[in-house]
Amino acid sequence: MSARERAEAALERLLEASGTERFLISLASLALSLFVGALIILAAGRTATCAQPAVSYFGVGFCYDPAAVYDALFLGALGNPINPYFDPLHGQFAAPIQTGWSPFNGAMARTLAETTILLFTGLSVAVAFRAGIFNIGTQGQLIAGGLASTVAMLAVAPYFDGVVGTLVVLPLGLLVGAVFGGLYGAIPGALKAYADSNEVITTIMLNFVASLVALYLVQNRFADPESVSTKTETLPEFVSFPTVAFDPRAPFSLVALALGVALLVGVYLLLERTTFGFDLRTSGLQPEAAEYGGVDSKRTIVSSMALSGALGGLAGTVYVLLYFGYFGGSVPSYGFDGITVSILAGNNPLGVLPAAFLFGVLKNGALSVQATNVPPELVDVLRGLIILFVAMPEFFRLAGRRLTGPRSGDRAVATDGGSAGGERDE
Amino acid sequence: MSSETTTPLGRVRDLSSRGYIGLAAVAFVAAFALAGTLFPDTLVGTLFAVSTRPGTIESALRAAVPICFAALGGIFAEKSGVINIGLEGLLIISAFAAIYGALATGSVWLGMGVGVLASVLLAGVFAVVCIEFRADQIIAGLAIWLVALGFAPFAAQILYGSKNTPTVSALPSVAVGPFDLSIAVYGMVVAVAVAWYVLNRTAFGRWVEASGENPKALDTVGVSVTRVRYAAVLLSGLFSGIGGAAFAFNVQQFIGGGETMIGGRGFIAIVAYLFGNYNPVGAFFSTLLFSGLEAVERPLQFSGIEVSSTLLQTVPYIGVIVVLALVGRTRIPKAAGEHYESGED
Numbered sequence: 001m002s003a004r005e006r007a008e009a010a011l012e013r014l015l016e017a018s019g020t021e022r023f024l025i026s027l028a029s030l031a032l033s034l035f036v037g038a039l040i041i042l043a044a045g046r047t048a049t050c051a052q053p054a055v056s057y058f059g060v061g062f063c064y065d066p067a068a069v070y071d072a073l074f075l076g077a078l079g080n081p082i083n084p085y086f087d088p089l090h091g092q093f094a095a096p097i098q099t100g101w102s103p104f105n106g107a108m109a110r111t112l113a114e115t116t117i118l119l120f121t122g123l124s125v126a127v128a129f130r131a132g133i134f135n136i137g138t139q140g141q142l143i144a145g146g147l148a149s150t151v152a153m154l155a156v157a158p159y160f161d162g163v164v165g166t167l168v169v170l171p172l173g174l175l176v177g178a179v180f181g182g183l184y185g186a187i188p189g190a191l192k193a194y195a196d197s198n199e200v201i202t203t204i205m206l207n208f209v210a211s212l213v214a215l216y217l218v219q220n221r222f223a224d225p226e227s228v229s230t231k232t233e234t235l236p237e238f239v240s241f242p243t244v245a246f247d248p249r250a251p252f253s254l255v256a257l258a259l260g261v262a263l264l265v266g267v268y269l270l271l272e273r274t275t276f277g278f279d280l281r282t283s284g285l286q287p288e289a290a291e292y293g294g295v296d297s298k299r300t301i302v303s304s305m306a307l308s309g310a311l312g313g314l315a316g317t318v319y320v321l322l323y324f325g326y327f328g329g330s331v332p333s334y335g336f337d338g339i340t341v342s343i344l345a346g347n348n349p350l351g352v353l354p355a356a357f358l359f360g361v362l363k364n365g366a367l368s369v370q371a372t373n374v375p376p377e378l379v380d381v382l383r384g385l386i387i388l389f390v391a392m393p394e395f396f397r398l399a400g401r402r403l404t405g406p407r408s409g410d411r412a413v414a415t416d417g418g419s420a421g422g423e424r425d426e
Numbered sequence: 427m428s429s430e431t432t433t434p435l436g437r438v439r440d441l442s443s444r445g446y447i448g449l450a451a452v453a454f455v456a457a458f459a460l461a462g463t464l465f466p467d468t469l470v471g472t473l474f475a476v477s478t479r480p481g482t483i484e485s486a487l488r489a490a491v492p493i494c495f496a497a498l499g500g501i502f503a504e505k506s507g508v509i510n511i512g513l514e515g516l517l518i519i520s521a522f523a524a525i526y527g528a529l530a531t532g533s534v535w536l537g538m539g540v541g542v543l544a545s546v547l548l549a550g551v552f553a554v555v556c557i558e559f560r561a562d563q564i565i566a567g568l569a570i571w572l573v574a575l576g577f578a579p580f581a582a583q584i585l586y587g588s589k590n591t592p593t594v595s596a597l598p599s600v601a602v603g604p605f606d607l608s609i610a611v612y613g614m615v616v617a618v619a620v621a622w623y624v625l626n627r628t629a630f631g632r633w634v635e636a637s638g639e640n641p642k643a644l645d646t647v648g649v650s651v652t653r654v655r656y657a658a659v660l661l662s663g664l665f666s667g668i669g670g671a672a673f674a675f676n677v678q679q680f681i682g683g684g685e686t687m688i689g690g691r692g693f694i695a696i697v698a699y700l701f702g703n704y705n706p707v708g709a710f711f712s713t714l715l716f717s718g719l720e721a722v723e724r725p726l727q728f729s730g731i732e733v734s735s736t737l738l739q740t741v742p743y744i745g746v747i748v749v750l751a752l753v754g755r756t757r758i759p760k761a762a763g764e765h766y767e768s769g770e771d
Contacts, residue, residue, distance in 0.1 A: 040577075040580075044580075044581075044584045047584055047585060048584055134564055136568075191747070191750065191751050195750070195751040195752075197747070197750040197751055198700075198750070198758075200511070200564060201696065201697060201700065201746070201750060202747055202750060204693050204696075205697070205743040205744075205746050205747050206743075206747070208690060208693075208739075208740070208743045209740050209743045209744060209747075212736050212737070212739050212740045212743075213736075213737070213740060215736050216734055216736040216737050219736070220734070330684075336572070339568060340572075343565060375579070375580050375583035375584060377576050377577075377579045377580035377583060377589075377682075378576070378580055379576070380572065380575060380576025380577075380579075380580070381573060381576035381577050381580055382576075383572055383576065384569050384570075384571070384572030384573030384574075384575070384576055384577075385569070385573060387565060387568060387569035387572060388551075388555060388561075388566060388569035388570070388573065390565070391555065391561040391562055391565040391566045391569055392555050392559035392560070392561040392566070394559040394560045394561070395555075395559040395561075398559075
């Protein structure tokens with residue numbers, strides 16, 4: 001009945017499934033979402049009016065072609081590497097990759113920038129989830145960290161310049177972002193540990209509080225006096241991640257991505273190789289057992305939420321540094337996307353990288369989808385569908401069993417989800 | 427894990443702390459009213475005058491409609507053991523579908539029907555995913571929210587070429603005394619009464635309660651837990667559908683930008699019923715508390731009291747956190763979030 005028990009049941013079901021099974025379920029969810037998405041595109045194409053149908057199936061014309069939409073979505077996000085003359089089905093065997101295509105193009109830069117931010121928010125959600133806590137509040141932690149670090153960097157930047165400035169101000173900003181995000185994450189952690197408040201509710205509430213307070217502060221305390229739009233002052237040029245390989249004007253830096261990957265490995269090692277990580281995971285899986293084993297569950301809850309919040313705060317700092325160099329009135333919902341990324345990754349830090357990349361592609365590819373006349377909100381529908389399907393592993397197990405036919409030992413498969421409170425017949 | 431609050435003693439303690447907070451709230455309101463009447467020229471006087479103005483009460487009731495309906499729906503679902511965190515999505519989808527229906531048929535009532543139907547269908551998907559495929563309810567609820575959050579603006583773009591729909595006419599309103607209230611407000615009061623009656627005085631209400639507290643016992647007496655849960659989740663779709671549609675007709679269009687026009691009201695609804703301890707009447711009053719804050723914001727500014735509207739908006743959220751910290755864990759139904767496999771289907 002408690003949130004913890006719910007989380008426990010969810011974790012058991014999600015984690016007891018083997019890594020391979022998790023991977024297959026994520027893959028199947030993606031495929032199924034794309035299929036349902038294609039149906040939605042076709043249905044939408046019947047509603048829209050167009051002079052010439054874009055595609056026809058079974059003699060019915062449709063205004064939108066799902067293949068063209070997905071082509072734009074996935075290839076557009078990578079800067080379209082495929083040579084239009086490469087069409088083996090119609091006997092054209094040109095080189096598959098376009099001449100002049102470089103992996104360091106602008107579209108790829110934006111996709112990787114999204115990936116980098118989602119890497120941080122995905123990790124943030126995953127850490128809490130492993131401790132048995134649903135952190136819906138990464139968005140708020142991101143806002144707290146992002147605004148605090150921007151203010152701190154603006155305060156010290158005038159005293160520095162050049163490379164020294166980058167070396168001093170940038171780490172300071174990251175530190176402040178992590179600390180404020182961590183503190184903001186520790187609040188729901190402490191409320192859960194010491195006052196039994198349901199973290200799903202408190203983190204949702206704290207998201208609203210963070211965005212409203214941040215809006216107030218940006219409007220009234222830290223407003224850029226020279227701008228009509230709601231934003232803080234812009235950080236000087238030298239306060240940014242150094243650019244490598246990509247165009248310096250692109251909103252992306254390999255250094256930021258490398259930092260994210262390093263953190264990812266760090267978090268993985270922390271969870272898998274340290275006592276703290278062990279305590280955290282056992283608290284998530286078996287809270288009572290962890291207590292008997294001498295784990296201070298209250299402290300574990302607070303510290304894992306603080307760690308989760310710190311990662312969310314870093315995401316805010318990285319977002320500010322990569323995109324605009326200032327903190328604006330509203331922040332895109334990277335925190336909620338982090339939930340999606342983490343769920344798709346099976347809450348495993350190592351899975352967060354491919355999941356973040358997939359959503360980076362989806363988010364940036366949405367821009368190219370506009371060229372096909374299909375509203376880019378389609379991507380949001382896909383995101384929801386993917387989560388919906390990942391949430392129901394049982395569906396895929398049933399489907400899989402139907403495909404492979406009934407086997408002996410079916411019962412073991414049927415109950416491996418740990419049916420808490422469930423009854424078995426016979 | 428049987429927690430302290432589920433023992434009879436814990437329950438009493440829980441109730442009494444809730445009782446103290448209720449008592450403190452009443453005392454505060456009484457003191458506020460007294461001070462406001464005695465000293466009309468002070469800050470308290472202005473506050474009192476503003477918050478008792480018919481216009482303020484009208485807009486508080488109007489703002490309560492979507493939150494209260496969604497909260498009533500949430501009570502049914504969660505009492506039966508299915509935590510429906512997707513209420514926000516149900517409100518979004520019904521708001522859009524209602525406007526679409528009204529534009530297509532030219533009738534607000536048919537539009538209302540389309541909105542409710544869309545919400546019930548989406549709730550049905552959620553029910554199948556949670557009950558049939560044993561999905562984690564929190565994750566499935568988030569998914570329902572995200573699907574609606576993407577789909578409604580998507581469909582608006584396709585149909586109207588913009589995330590915002592054209593405008594439609596409002597629901598009729600009926601005047602009582604100094605108040606001129608939309609019919610949806612009366613509907614809300616009736617719905618609260620009906621929900622209370624169904625939950626507390628009917629066999630179905632007892633089944634819902636048992637399904638959330640002790641599904642095995644319900645199964646033993648021969649009532650299908652699965653069916654009760656399906657019915658309860660579909661009811662959450664029905665109520666949210668009315669709320670979302672009524673809200674859209676109040677604004678007279680669907681606005682799909684940002685977090686859509688629903689803007690987190692579904693989440694506030696969850697808080698409202700937890701606040702009201704799963705009692706429809708309690709949920710109604712906690713909703714009024716939130717919508718009242720929303721309603722006094724603008725008149726206060728006209729009265730020359732400098733409040734930041736942005737900061738004032740944080741009050742309900744902070745209030746919820748403070749009360750959760752004081753009251754502690756809300757007594758969630760024992761079997762909420764758990765799957766139940768009957769021996770007989």
